[in-house]
Amino acid sequence: MTGDSDGRRTNTRQRIREVALELFAERGYDQTTLRGIADQLGVTQAAVYYHYRTKEDILTSLLDDLIEGMDKIIEWGPTLEPGPERRLGVLERYSALLAATFEKAPQLIRFLQESQTSIKDMAAGAGIRERFQGLKALLVDPAADIEEQLSAQLALLALHLGTFALDEVDADRGARGAAALRVAMRLAGAEHPAGRSRG
Amino acid sequence: MTGDSDGRRTNTRQRIREVALELFAERGYDQTTLRGIADQLGVTQAAVYYHYRTKEDILTSLLDDLIEGMDKIIEWGPTLEPGPERRLGVLERYSALLAATFEKAPQLIRFLQESQTSIKDMAAGAGIRERFQGLKALLVDPAADIEEQLSAQLALLALHLGTFALDEVDADRGARGAAALRVAMRLAGAEHPAGRSRG
DNA sequence: GTCTATACTGCGATAGAC
DNA sequence: GTCTATCGCAGTATAGAC
Missing domain, CATH: 1.10.357 (Tetracycline Repressor; domain 2)
Incomplete structure (x- = not known):
């Protein structure tokens, strides 16, 4: 029910989760920015917004x-x-x-x-x-x-x-x-x- | 060595600590703003800065x-x-x-x-x-x-x-x-x- | 599916009047 | 000791091109 491995062509969604968790754990939720997640992923911040509507959605997932x-x-x-x-x-x-x-x-x-x-x-x-x-x-x-x-x-x-x-x-x-x-x-x-x- | 009860004319410094801790505990450090502390105290944010040089200083104290x-x-x-x-x-x-x-x-x-x-x-x-x-x-x-x-x-x-x-x-x-x-x-x-x- | 560009908000901090 | 006013920056989020 988490939304993985459906018919998507990339795995960005899953990679966002991994990077986000890493940063959440390291610096805390508040101090983790969507720009930071995007940077570490090598995509832009807007790309993150494509996969998750909000920052909180990432946490929820x-x-x-x-x-x-x-x-x-x-x-x-x-x-x-x-x-x-x-x-x-x-x-x-x-x-x-x-x-x-x-x-x-x-x-x-x-x-x-x-x-x-x-x-x-x-x-x-x-x-x-x-x-x-x-x-x-x-x-x-x-x-x-x-x-x-x-x-x-x-x-x-x-x-x-x-x-x-x-x-x-x-x-x-x-x-x-x-x-x-x-x-x-x-x-x-x-x-x-x-x-x-x-x- | 904390800096209380010296020759000050008000107790704002101590009250800042009390309010800050309350908010830190309730919403976390990051989500607590200096404006929020000042508001609850009935003073302006700049008054807080008179007593503590930075937000981190409040925590330290x-x-x-x-x-x-x-x-x-x-x-x-x-x-x-x-x-x-x-x-x-x-x-x-x-x-x-x-x-x-x-x-x-x-x-x-x-x-x-x-x-x-x-x-x-x-x-x-x-x-x-x-x-x-x-x-x-x-x-x-x-x-x-x-x-x-x-x-x-x-x-x-x-x-x-x-x-x-x-x-x-x-x-x-x-x-x-x-x-x-x-x-x-x-x-x-x-x-x-x-x-x-x-x- | 990913991008650029940008709107908007709210933060910490500083300057200077009173 | 406290104020008003404001600066500079970083944050989330959105619109629309590719």
């Missing part, structure tokens, strides 16, 4: 797949009873979604994590926030105490960090993702059904 | 005290041997620093957390990043495995979240901060000297 994936998890979650098993399932699925996202858009999660403020007033940004809360609600009872809620939020954050943090450590994305999943499981109490909620 | 506080912890840390005791001390001190920061600038940590990308190219932003790494280095051996490094980073992040996350929960800042500290301690292995580094 970048987030499409991720939002769709989050929705799938949010739909699936309630088919299980609340508990460690569901928490585990949510974390595993989200971890897989982030890994898939990384394949197509390596810097997207970092960008989302570190530019929340600048995109929260746009539809796509608000959509991500909303779904993030939806995922969190699958991990922890909204009536639970602060410590548990914080832990649940951190569990999701751990998965995010797994896609971009610790670049300096000599480990590939897969190893980081796996480590992040373990940390997240521990935080959310997704492994040993007993023995949490008291420290 | 906002981060001064925090950076100073981080430096103190980074100086103090190495006086202890690496281990659970030091980790506990670092987390406690950082938690206290964040609480003090919250008193003077309630939204500062949220802003830093959610606008990293947009300020990382400015001196003050880079300074914060640097010190954050310094704190992390006091919590975990740079040669440790990914899982431990991720946990250490998450521990610091937990303290950040304690200052602004979970607004919806009915608990005051103190309770959130205390809960965050407990979660951070668990993450960093700052309570039970044995029993970590293997999951």
